[in-house]
Amino acid sequence: MQGIVYRADGEMQVESVPDPEILEPTDAIVRVTKASICGSDLHIYNHGEAFGFEPGCRVGHEFVGDVAEVGSEVRSVARGDKVLSPFWISCGDCIFCGKGLYTSCLNGGCFGFPGFWNAGGAVQGGQSEYVRVPLADGTLDRVPEALADDGDDARTLPLTDVMATAYHGVSEARPQPGGVTVVVGDGAVGLLSAHAATLFDQRAIVLLGHHDDRLGMGRRLGATHTVNTDEQDPAELVTELTGGLGVESAVCAIASPETMRFAIEALQPGGAVGWVGMEVFFGAPDIPWDMAYLKNATISGGVAPVKRYLPALWPHLEAGRIDPSPVLTHDLPLADGASGYSIMASREEGSVKVAVTP
Ligand SMILES: [Zn+2]
Ligand SMILES: [Zn+2]
Numbered sequence: 001m002q003g004i005v006y007r008a009d010g011e012m013q014v015e016s017v018p019d020p021e022i023l024e025p026t027d028a029i030v031r032v033t034k035a036s037i038c039g040s041d042l043h044i045y046n047h048g049e050a051f052g053f054e055p056g057c058r059v060g061h062e063f064v065g066d067v068a069e070v071g072s073e074v075r076s077v078a079r080g081d082k083v084l085s086p087f088w089i090s091c092g093d094c095i096f097c098g099k100g101l102y103t104s105c106l107n108g109g110c111f112g113f114p115g116f117w118n119a120g121g122a123v124q125g126g127q128s129e130y131v132r133v134p135l136a137d138g139t140l141d142r143v144p145e146a147l148a149d150d151g152d153d154a155r156t157l158p159l160t161d162v163m164a165t166a167y168h169g170v171s172e173a174r175p176q177p178g179g180v181t182v183v184v185g186d187g188a189v190g191l192l193s194a195h196a197a198t199l200f201d202q203r204a205i206v207l208l209g210h211h212d213d214r215l216g217m218g219r220r221l222g223a224t225h226t227v228n229t230d231e232q233d234p235a236e237l238v239t240e241l242t243g244g245l246g247v248e249s250a251v252c253a254i255a256s257p258e259t260m261r262f263a264i265e266a267l268q269p270g271g272a273v274g275w276v277g278m279e280v281f282f283g284a285p286d287i288p289w290d291m292a293y294l295k296n297a298t299i300s301g302g303v304a305p306v307k308r309y310l311p312a313l314w315p316h317l318e319a320g321r322i323d324p325s326p327v328l329t330h331d332l333p334l335a336d337g338a339s340g341y342s343i344m345a346s347r348e349e350g351s352v353k354v355a356v357t358p
Helices: 039-047 150-160 162-172 188-200 212-221 234-242 259-266 289-294 306-318 334-345
Strands: 002-008 011-016 028-036 062-070 082-085 130-133 180-184 204-209 225-228 247-252 267-275 298-301 328-333 353-357
Touching: 002 334, 011 334, 028 082, 028 150, 039 334, 062 130, 062 150, 082 150, 150 162, 150 306, 150 328, 150 353, 162 188, 162 247, 162 267, 162 298, 162 306, 180 188, 180 234, 180 259, 188 204, 188 212, 188 247, 204 212, 204 234, 212 225, 225 234, 234 247, 234 259, 247 259, 259 267, 259 289, 328 334, 334 353
Parallel strands: 180 204, 180 247, 204 225, 247 267, 267 298, 328 353
Antiparallel strands: 002 011, 028 062, 028 130, 028 353, 062 082
């Protein structure tokens, strides 16, 4: 079968790779109907060697598909079921799964990242025709019947990561009814954080970014105000919208050390920052601790436990209250999937996120 592999920094390739096999009775094999490239995959593309990626590593952790085969102990899904896999494998039984912290599962791991994979066999990436899913009962979620057609994949696929990560960020920012939420960052997670905030009865949703095309998409997804921070200081708008008090909620959705500073500066006393950017991989974020202290600010968040949010997100998607598909600006055949990395890495005008279809 074909799959995308890391060859070297700046070089991904579609190659023939071995078909996955059932290795444990709790495994399932999924035939991928659509996968997507993530901002975190770009970190592999740009700095894979520094992160310990060997040439030939299979990549991809966002995919939906049909169950092709199940091991003898799998009970919750069967051959032919349309399923979605969160990017993190989880057992559903350990103490942290019990707390809803599925990305801290004691038995879990992440697709497409050898450093977070302890499931044996070759590391399986989701940007492939087939993928082995360990701990299938704990990991996979059946796609609701109304969304199970392959034509719905662009709507369901973002729930594997970016839509659920956005919802996590907004939830951790503790939005108050009638309040104001600021979202820092106009990548897929930032855009979908503005989208997710529409579910929380916000008086205003302010999206900050650097790209006018993406800010335009953010307004279509639900942001009531956008600021290109290259051109305008967002503090004035925050003051105007909140009578100088600051916002109740801020979502930090970008991988930069500086963004946390703005999120905390925008807060009112008692406000909360939901933190879902990956600053931690790029050095310590620039947090004004004195200001956070004096404001009694809450800072929480982290790697999104996608599985926790799916029961809330499926009905919103089915009812049409959310539709994250606009962030998938490109959909390439798997054979051309490697070029999706250069499209995303170069931030080609009009691009946010690339899907690949086997
Ligand atoms: Zn992702
Ligand atoms: Zn677990």
